[in-house]
Amino acid sequence: MTIQQLLAPIGADMQALDEVIRQRLHSDVVLVRQVAEYIVGSGGKRLRPALVLMCAAACGYRGRDHVELAAVVEFIHTATLLHDDVVDESDLRRGRDTANAVFGNAASVLVGDFLYSRAFQMMVGVGDMRVMQVLADATNVIAEGEVLQLLNVRNADVDLDGYLRVIRYKTAKLFEAAARLGAILGKSGEACERDMAGFGMHLGTAFQIIDDVLDYSSKEAATGKHLGDDLAEGKPTLPLILAMQHGTATQAARVRKAIENGEREAFGDILQIIGETGALEASRAFARSEAELASGALLHLPSSVFRDALLKLSAFAVERDF
Numbered sequence: 001m002t003i004q005q006l007l008a009p010i011g012a013d014m015q016a017l018d019e020v021i022r023q024r025l026h027s028d029v030v031l032v033r034q035v036a037e038y039i040v041g042s043g044g045k046r047l048r049p050a051l052v053l054m055c056a057a058a059c060g061y062r063g064r065d066h067v068e069l070a071a072v073v074e075f076i077h078t079a080t081l082l083h084d085d086v087v088d089e090s091d092l093r094r095g096r097d098t099a100n101a102v103f104g105n106a107a108s109v110l111v112g113d114f115l116y117s118r119a120f121q122m123m124v125g126v127g128d129m130r131v132m133q134v135l136a137d138a139t140n141v142i143a144e145g146e147v148l149q150l151l152n153v154r155n156a157d158v159d160l161d162g163y164l165r166v167i168r169y170k171t172a173k174l175f176e177a178a179a180r181l182g183a184i185l186g187k188s189g190e191a192c193e194r195d196m197a198g199f200g201m202h203l204g205t206a207f208q209i210i211d212d213v214l215d216y217s218s219k220e221a222a223t224g225k226h227l228g229d230d231l232a233e234g235k236p237t238l239p240l241i242l243a244m245q246h247g248t249a250t251q252a253a254r255v256r257k258a259i260e261n262g263e264r265e266a267f268g269d270i271l272q273i274i275g276e277t278g279a280l281e282a283s284r285a286f287a288r289s290e291a292e293l294a295s296g297a298l299l300h301l302p303s304s305v306f307r308d309a310l311l312k313l314s315a316f317a318v319e320r321d322f
Contacts, residue, residue, distance in 0.1 A: 055182025
Protein backbone atom coordinates (compact mmCIF):
# COMPACT_ATOMS: atom_id res chain seq x y z
CA MET A 1 0.00 0.00 0.00
CA THR A 2 1.33 3.46 -0.92
CA ILE A 3 1.42 6.38 1.47
CA GLN A 4 -1.20 8.10 -0.70
CA GLN A 5 -3.56 5.14 -0.27
CA LEU A 6 -2.95 5.10 3.46
CA LEU A 7 -3.87 8.75 3.78
CA ALA A 8 -6.91 8.59 1.50
CA PRO A 9 -9.42 8.89 4.40
CA ILE A 10 -8.03 12.33 5.19
CA GLY A 11 -7.46 13.39 1.57
CA ALA A 12 -9.55 16.56 1.85
CA ASP A 13 -7.79 17.54 5.07
CA MET A 14 -4.38 16.99 3.46
CA GLN A 15 -5.37 19.35 0.64
CA ALA A 16 -6.50 21.91 3.21
CA LEU A 17 -3.17 21.43 4.99
CA ASP A 18 -1.26 22.29 1.80
CA GLU A 19 -3.23 25.51 1.48
CA VAL A 20 -2.60 26.50 5.10
CA ILE A 21 1.11 25.79 4.69
CA ARG A 22 1.29 28.02 1.60
CA GLN A 23 -0.53 30.84 3.40
CA ARG A 24 1.52 30.62 6.58
CA LEU A 25 4.84 30.52 4.74
CA HIS A 26 4.32 34.06 3.55
CA SER A 27 6.98 36.55 4.57
CA ASP A 28 7.89 39.98 3.27
CA VAL A 29 11.51 38.78 3.29
CA VAL A 30 12.11 37.13 -0.07
CA LEU A 31 14.87 34.77 1.07
CA VAL A 32 12.69 33.46 3.90
CA ARG A 33 9.98 32.55 1.39
CA GLN A 34 12.46 30.98 -1.01
CA VAL A 35 14.16 28.74 1.54
CA ALA A 36 10.95 27.78 3.34
CA GLU A 37 9.09 26.93 0.14
CA TYR A 38 12.10 24.96 -1.13
CA ILE A 39 12.25 22.66 1.89
CA VAL A 40 8.49 22.34 2.51
CA GLY A 41 7.92 21.56 -1.16
CA SER A 42 10.66 18.95 -1.36
CA GLY A 43 8.42 15.90 -1.40
CA GLY A 44 8.32 14.66 2.19
CA LYS A 45 5.79 12.07 3.35
CA ARG A 46 4.06 14.55 5.70
CA LEU A 47 3.43 11.71 8.13
CA ARG A 48 3.63 13.87 11.25
CA PRO A 49 0.95 16.37 10.21
CA ALA A 50 -1.09 13.48 8.79
CA LEU A 51 -1.00 11.92 12.27
CA VAL A 52 -2.64 15.04 13.73
CA LEU A 53 -5.39 14.86 11.12
CA MET A 54 -5.92 11.11 11.32
CA CYS A 55 -5.82 10.87 15.11
CA ALA A 56 -8.20 13.82 15.49
CA ALA A 57 -10.65 12.14 13.12
CA ALA A 58 -10.27 8.79 14.91
CA CYS A 59 -11.07 10.55 18.20
CA GLY A 60 -14.24 12.10 16.79
CA TYR A 61 -13.07 15.66 16.17
CA ARG A 62 -14.95 17.50 13.44
CA GLY A 63 -13.70 21.10 13.69
CA ARG A 64 -10.99 22.98 11.76
CA ASP A 65 -8.19 23.51 14.29
CA HIS A 66 -6.67 20.14 13.40
CA VAL A 67 -5.53 21.49 10.01
CA GLU A 68 -3.83 24.49 11.63
CA LEU A 69 -2.10 22.27 14.18
CA ALA A 70 -1.03 19.82 11.48
CA ALA A 71 0.71 22.73 9.75
CA VAL A 72 2.34 23.68 13.06
CA VAL A 73 3.73 20.15 13.39
CA GLU A 74 5.00 20.23 9.80
CA PHE A 75 6.76 23.56 10.40
CA ILE A 76 8.43 22.26 13.57
CA HIS A 77 9.58 19.17 11.68
CA THR A 78 10.85 21.25 8.76
CA ALA A 79 12.79 23.52 11.08
CA THR A 80 14.52 20.50 12.61
CA LEU A 81 15.43 19.25 9.11
CA LEU A 82 16.99 22.59 8.20
CA HIS A 83 19.07 22.61 11.38
CA ASP A 84 19.91 18.88 11.08
CA ASP A 85 21.34 19.24 7.60
CA VAL A 86 23.57 22.11 8.70
CA VAL A 87 24.86 20.19 11.74
CA ASP A 88 25.40 17.00 9.69
CA GLU A 89 26.85 18.92 6.72
CA SER A 90 24.42 17.03 4.48
CA ASP A 91 24.05 17.95 0.83
CA LEU A 92 21.24 15.57 -0.24
CA ARG A 93 17.77 14.95 1.17
CA ARG A 94 14.77 13.36 -0.55
CA GLY A 95 16.78 13.18 -3.75
CA ARG A 96 17.38 16.95 -3.89
CA ASP A 97 20.15 19.27 -2.79
CA THR A 98 19.61 20.29 0.82
CA ALA A 99 18.63 23.88 1.55
CA ASN A 100 22.02 24.56 3.10
CA ALA A 101 23.71 23.30 -0.07
CA VAL A 102 21.60 25.66 -2.16
CA PHE A 103 21.25 28.73 0.06
CA GLY A 104 24.07 28.34 2.57
CA ASN A 105 24.22 27.41 6.25
CA ALA A 106 23.35 30.84 7.62
CA ALA A 107 20.13 31.14 5.61
CA SER A 108 19.09 27.59 6.54
CA VAL A 109 19.57 28.14 10.27
CA LEU A 110 17.77 31.48 10.26
CA VAL A 111 14.85 30.23 8.20
CA GLY A 112 14.59 27.28 10.57
CA ASP A 113 14.24 29.84 13.36
CA PHE A 114 11.52 31.60 11.32
CA LEU A 115 9.58 28.35 10.99
CA TYR A 116 9.81 27.66 14.72
CA SER A 117 8.55 31.15 15.57
CA ARG A 118 5.79 30.98 12.95
CA ALA A 119 4.69 27.65 14.42
CA PHE A 120 4.35 29.25 17.85
CA GLN A 121 2.38 32.16 16.40
CA MET A 122 -0.03 29.65 14.88
CA MET A 123 -0.48 27.55 18.01
CA VAL A 124 -1.25 30.70 20.02
CA GLY A 125 -3.99 31.40 17.49
CA VAL A 126 -5.67 28.08 18.37
CA GLY A 127 -6.09 29.41 21.92
CA ASP A 128 -5.70 26.14 23.86
CA MET A 129 -3.12 26.09 26.67
CA ARG A 130 -2.97 22.28 26.67
CA VAL A 131 -2.07 22.32 22.99
CA MET A 132 0.62 24.93 23.62
CA GLN A 133 2.03 22.92 26.52
CA VAL A 134 2.30 19.74 24.45
CA LEU A 135 4.00 21.45 21.51
CA ALA A 136 6.31 23.58 23.65
CA ASP A 137 7.41 20.51 25.63
CA ALA A 138 7.91 18.51 22.44
CA THR A 139 10.02 21.22 20.82
CA ASN A 140 12.22 21.40 23.90
CA VAL A 141 12.71 17.62 24.04
CA ILE A 142 13.53 17.51 20.32
CA ALA A 143 16.26 20.11 20.88
CA GLU A 144 17.67 17.98 23.71
CA GLY A 145 17.65 15.01 21.36
CA GLU A 146 19.65 16.95 18.79
CA VAL A 147 22.29 17.69 21.43
CA LEU A 148 22.33 14.08 22.65
CA GLN A 149 22.91 12.89 19.09
CA LEU A 150 25.75 15.38 18.73
CA LEU A 151 27.33 14.07 21.94
CA ASN A 152 27.07 10.50 20.62
CA VAL A 153 28.84 11.21 17.33
CA ARG A 154 31.81 8.84 16.89
CA ASN A 155 31.05 7.21 20.23
CA ALA A 156 31.11 3.46 19.68
CA ASP A 157 30.20 2.83 23.32
CA VAL A 158 26.58 3.95 22.84
CA ASP A 159 24.35 1.04 23.89
CA LEU A 160 20.73 0.21 23.03
CA ASP A 161 19.35 2.40 25.81
CA GLY A 162 21.45 5.36 24.71
CA TYR A 163 20.39 4.90 21.11
CA LEU A 164 16.70 4.64 22.00
CA ARG A 165 16.92 7.74 24.17
CA VAL A 166 18.19 9.78 21.23
CA ILE A 167 15.56 8.63 18.74
CA ARG A 168 12.71 8.92 21.24
CA TYR A 169 13.75 12.51 21.95
CA LYS A 170 14.77 13.54 18.46
CA THR A 171 12.22 11.73 16.27
CA ALA A 172 9.51 9.92 18.21
CA LYS A 173 8.65 12.93 20.39
CA LEU A 174 7.04 14.82 17.52
CA PHE A 175 5.11 11.70 16.46
CA GLU A 176 3.95 11.41 20.06
CA ALA A 177 2.89 15.06 20.21
CA ALA A 178 1.05 14.82 16.87
CA ALA A 179 -1.00 11.81 18.01
CA ARG A 180 -1.66 13.35 21.43
CA LEU A 181 -2.98 16.51 19.78
CA GLY A 182 -5.62 14.45 17.99
CA ALA A 183 -6.90 13.13 21.33
CA ILE A 184 -6.83 16.61 22.87
CA LEU A 185 -8.87 18.05 20.02
CA GLY A 186 -11.31 15.15 20.24
CA LYS A 187 -11.69 15.77 24.01
CA SER A 188 -11.26 12.04 24.49
CA GLY A 189 -10.08 12.12 28.12
CA GLU A 190 -6.75 11.54 29.86
CA ALA A 191 -6.60 7.78 29.34
CA CYS A 192 -7.20 8.08 25.60
CA GLU A 193 -4.68 10.90 25.40
CA ARG A 194 -2.04 8.70 27.04
CA ASP A 195 -2.82 5.83 24.69
CA MET A 196 -2.60 8.04 21.63
CA ALA A 197 0.68 9.50 22.85
CA GLY A 198 2.00 5.96 23.33
CA PHE A 199 0.89 5.08 19.82
CA GLY A 200 2.80 8.04 18.41
CA MET A 201 5.92 7.34 20.45
CA HIS A 202 6.15 3.69 19.44
CA LEU A 203 5.30 4.49 15.81
CA GLY A 204 8.00 7.18 15.67
CA THR A 205 10.53 4.82 17.23
CA ALA A 206 9.77 2.12 14.67
CA PHE A 207 9.93 4.67 11.87
CA GLN A 208 13.38 5.93 12.88
CA ILE A 209 14.79 2.44 13.36
CA ILE A 210 13.76 1.58 9.81
CA ASP A 211 15.30 4.83 8.57
CA ASP A 212 18.55 3.70 10.17
CA VAL A 213 18.19 0.22 8.66
CA LEU A 214 17.66 1.69 5.19
CA ASP A 215 21.02 3.45 5.36
CA TYR A 216 22.57 -0.03 5.17
CA SER A 217 20.04 -1.90 3.06
CA SER A 218 18.33 0.31 0.49
CA LYS A 219 19.23 2.03 -2.74
CA GLU A 220 20.20 5.69 -2.86
CA ALA A 221 17.43 6.47 -5.34
CA ALA A 222 14.85 5.03 -2.94
CA THR A 223 15.98 6.88 0.19
CA GLY A 224 16.87 10.14 -1.53
CA LYS A 225 20.10 10.50 0.44
CA HIS A 226 23.65 9.24 0.14
CA LEU A 227 23.97 5.72 1.51
CA GLY A 228 26.67 5.53 4.14
CA ASP A 229 25.99 9.04 5.44
CA ASP A 230 25.29 7.71 8.93
CA LEU A 231 28.61 5.88 8.96
CA ALA A 232 30.48 8.89 7.56
CA GLU A 233 28.96 11.04 10.33
CA GLY A 234 30.01 8.52 12.97
CA LYS A 235 26.43 7.78 14.08
CA PRO A 236 26.15 4.63 16.23
CA THR A 237 22.77 3.46 14.93
CA LEU A 238 21.03 0.19 15.81
CA PRO A 239 22.45 -1.94 12.94
CA LEU A 240 25.98 -1.02 14.05
CA ILE A 241 25.25 -1.53 17.75
CA LEU A 242 23.79 -4.99 17.09
CA ALA A 243 26.62 -5.89 14.70
CA MET A 244 29.12 -5.19 17.48
CA GLN A 245 27.04 -7.17 20.01
CA HIS A 246 26.50 -10.21 17.78
CA GLY A 247 29.79 -10.27 15.89
CA THR A 248 33.18 -11.71 16.64
CA ALA A 249 35.77 -9.64 18.47
CA THR A 250 37.40 -8.85 15.11
CA GLN A 251 34.13 -7.78 13.55
CA ALA A 252 33.21 -5.66 16.57
CA ALA A 253 36.60 -3.94 16.47
CA ARG A 254 36.20 -3.15 12.76
CA VAL A 255 32.77 -1.60 13.30
CA ARG A 256 34.04 0.33 16.32
CA LYS A 257 36.93 1.78 14.30
CA ALA A 258 34.59 2.81 11.47
CA ILE A 259 32.28 4.64 13.90
CA GLU A 260 35.10 6.36 15.74
CA ASN A 261 36.74 7.55 12.52
CA GLY A 262 33.61 8.18 10.45
CA GLU A 263 34.95 5.89 7.71
CA ARG A 264 32.70 6.15 4.67
CA GLU A 265 35.32 4.18 2.73
CA ALA A 266 34.68 1.25 5.11
CA PHE A 267 31.02 1.09 4.05
CA GLY A 268 31.49 -2.13 2.07
CA ASP A 269 33.26 -3.89 4.92
CA ILE A 270 30.63 -2.78 7.40
CA LEU A 271 27.82 -3.94 5.11
CA GLN A 272 29.40 -7.38 5.01
CA ILE A 273 29.69 -7.54 8.80
CA ILE A 274 26.11 -6.36 9.24
CA GLY A 275 24.99 -9.11 6.87
CA GLU A 276 27.04 -11.83 8.56
CA THR A 277 25.81 -10.89 12.05
CA GLY A 278 22.11 -10.64 11.15
CA ALA A 279 22.06 -7.08 12.48
CA LEU A 280 19.58 -5.82 9.88
CA GLU A 281 17.10 -8.62 10.58
CA ALA A 282 17.44 -8.02 14.33
CA SER A 283 16.92 -4.28 13.84
CA ARG A 284 13.80 -4.87 11.74
CA ALA A 285 12.48 -7.26 14.39
CA PHE A 286 12.95 -4.57 17.03
CA ALA A 287 11.10 -2.09 14.82
CA ARG A 288 8.26 -4.58 14.34
CA SER A 289 7.92 -4.97 18.11
CA GLU A 290 7.61 -1.20 18.43
CA ALA A 291 4.98 -1.13 15.66
CA GLU A 292 3.02 -3.86 17.46
CA LEU A 293 3.06 -1.77 20.65
CA ALA A 294 1.81 1.18 18.62
CA SER A 295 -1.05 -0.86 17.20
CA GLY A 296 -1.94 -2.18 20.67
CA ALA A 297 -2.37 1.38 21.93
CA LEU A 298 -5.25 1.87 19.47
CA LEU A 299 -7.46 -0.89 20.88
CA HIS A 300 -9.53 1.59 22.89
CA LEU A 301 -10.59 3.52 19.79
CA PRO A 302 -14.01 2.86 18.25
CA SER A 303 -13.90 1.09 14.91
CA SER A 304 -13.58 3.51 11.98
CA VAL A 305 -11.77 3.97 8.68
CA PHE A 306 -9.43 6.30 10.54
CA ARG A 307 -8.45 3.72 13.17
CA ASP A 308 -7.94 1.18 10.38
CA ALA A 309 -5.68 3.64 8.56
CA LEU A 310 -3.62 4.19 11.72
CA LEU A 311 -3.18 0.44 12.11
CA LYS A 312 -2.06 0.18 8.50
CA LEU A 313 0.34 3.07 9.12
CA SER A 314 2.01 1.02 11.86
CA ALA A 315 2.61 -1.78 9.37
CA PHE A 316 3.80 0.66 6.70
CA ALA A 317 6.40 2.15 9.07
CA VAL A 318 8.33 -1.13 9.18
CA GLU A 319 7.57 -2.58 5.73
CA ARG A 320 8.67 0.42 3.65
CA ASP A 321 11.84 0.61 1.60
CA PHE A 322 12.10 4.41 1.42
